[in-house]
Amino acid sequence: MTAALEQALSPNIPNPSHELVQVVRGSRSGLAITVAIHSTALGPAAGGCRIAHYADPAAPVADALRLAAAMTEKNALAGLEHGGAKTVVALPTAARPAGAERTALLHDLGDVIESLGGRYIAGPDVGSSPADMSVIGERTAHVCCRPVEHGGSGDSSLHTARGTLAALGAVADEAFGSPELAGRTFGVIGLGAVGAHVARLLDRAGARLVVTDVDPATRGLAEELGATWVDPDDALATEVDILVPAALGGLLTARTVPLLRCAAVAGPANNQLDEPATARLLAARGILWAPDVVVSSGGVIHATGVELRQEPEERLTERIHDIAATLRQVFHKARTHRITPALAAVQLAEQRVRRARPGPGIVDGRP
Numbered sequence: 001m002t003a004a005l006e007q008a009l010s011p012n013i014p015n016p017s018h019e020l021v022q023v024v025r026g027s028r029s030g031l032a033i034t035v036a037i038h039s040t041a042l043g044p045a046a047g048g049c050r051i052a053h054y055a056d057p058a059a060p061v062a063d064a065l066r067l068a069a070a071m072t073e074k075n076a077l078a079g080l081e082h083g084g085a086k087t088v089v090a091l092p093t094a095a096r097p098a099g100a101e102r103t104a105l106l107h108d109l110g111d112v113i114e115s116l117g118g119r120y121i122a123g124p125d126v127g128s129s130p131a132d133m134s135v136i137g138e139r140t141a142h143v144c145c146r147p148v149e150h151g152g153s154g155d156s157s158l159h160t161a162r163g164t165l166a167a168l169g170a171v172a173d174e175a176f177g178s179p180e181l182a183g184r185t186f187g188v189i190g191l192g193a194v195g196a197h198v199a200r201l202l203d204r205a206g207a208r209l210v211v212t213d214v215d216p217a218t219r220g221l222a223e224e225l226g227a228t229w230v231d232p233d234d235a236l237a238t239e240v241d242i243l244v245p246a247a248l249g250g251l252l253t254a255r256t257v258p259l260l261r262c263a264a265v266a267g268p269a270n271n272q273l274d275e276p277a278t279a280r281l282l283a284a285r286g287i288l289w290a291p292d293v294v295v296s297s298g299g300v301i302h303a304t305g306v307e308l309r310q311e312p313e314e315r316l317t318e319r320i321h322d323i324a325a326t327l328r329q330v331f332h333k334a335r336t337h338r339i340t341p342a343l344a345a346v347q348l349a350e351q352r353v354r355r356a357r358p359g360p361g362i363v364d365g366r367p
């Protein structure tokens with residue numbers, strides 16, 4: 001075992017900005033499960049279970065810490081009575097556990113979540129699905145997004161996409177002076193669960209589409225929508241009005257920002273900036289960036305609304321449309337204070353968290 005993993009497996013890692021960080025060895029699976037609860041100031045912390053392979057043994061803990069803090073920001077900006085948390089399971093190889101092995105891991109996860117007594121409510125994330133939440137739910141009640149037929153709110157990707165569309169209206173308004181999407185060109189990177197819905201909704205709104213995915217099977221959707229297909233390697237540098245990242249995070253870096261040929265970047269992919277300072281590189285190029293914590297919040301708004309607040313669909317639709325208003329507030333603050341939208345979003349979220357419970361900030365050292 002490496003020193004980094006030994007450190008990662010210590011039962012409680014002191015971290016001044018998180019309420020709790022635990023690394024537990026699953027008794028059935030033998031896998032290391034990291035739970036990071038960043039904040040419960042606004043209510044029980046909500047955040048997904050990521051099941052992924054990491055080459056660097058210290059990376060899962062770092063990822064859990066970063067993702068949990070981002071969930072505090074996301075939930076606060078979405079006006080939810082929830083703090084932020086994340087679970088990360090580090091797989092030994094890229095192979096996904098299946099069958100009994102998967103059930104054992106999910107039951108381990110359920111036990112860890114249950115041991116936190118409701119301070120943390122789990123949901124799906126990269127590598128886990130609504131069906132997995134049902135298996136986790138055999139060990140704990142503190143789980144969201146089980147399939148509808150199992151009493152949950154199911155797959156949240158359509159609601160994440162609806163929120164993205166609301167956000168894109170606010171972005172178009174800020175960048176071009178009109179929220180109209182018809183006739184504008186959008187570059188959608190990633191046609192997975194959320195990206196495919198976003199592409200369909202944009203098409204329905206009369207937008208022009210340039211799309212890409214590393215999975216060639218998604219070309220069928222491009223053809224169906226009459227979208228222009230570009231190679232994934234060329235997608236970032238394709239000229240569009242608004243680039244819509246809907247694949248994995250870490251897309252915007254000091255290397256990729258100079259390649260961009262768009263007025264704005266706004267999409268549902270989590271953690272688009274490789275590091276906070278990249279927000280300043282985008283601003284320096286005059287490219288408007290919509291913080292992903294706001295753009296991607298439709299899913300968590302809908303899931304927690306259905307399962308934890310029993311809100312009717314009309315109210316949830318209103319809340320999802322309010323993503324546009326939140327984004328306008330972020331852009332207004334950024335313009336007024338001459339700061340990046342990334343920093344404006346952190347400050348607005350911090351205001352809400354501090355009003356609930358004075359304490360440490362969300363993320364220190366943001367741009």
Ligand SMILES: NC(=O)c1ccc[n+]([C@@H]2O[C@H](COP(=O)([O-])OP(=O)(O)OC[C@H]3O[C@@H](n4cnc5c(N)ncnc54)[C@H](O)[C@@H]3O)[C@@H](O)[C@H]2O)c1
Nearest residue numbers: 156157160190192193194213214215247268269270296299
């Ligand atoms: N599902 C949700 O409700 C939800 C909610 C909030 C945020 N998000 C975020 O949105 C993003 C997409 O989520 P999803 O549920 O659609 O995932 P998904 O796995 O269904 O889709 C991702 C797609 O991106 C493609 N892809 C991967 N790498 C790529 C690359 N380099 N270039 C082009 N395409 C690439 C994959 O082939 C896949 O089709 C993720 O960052 C996720 O964290 C999703």
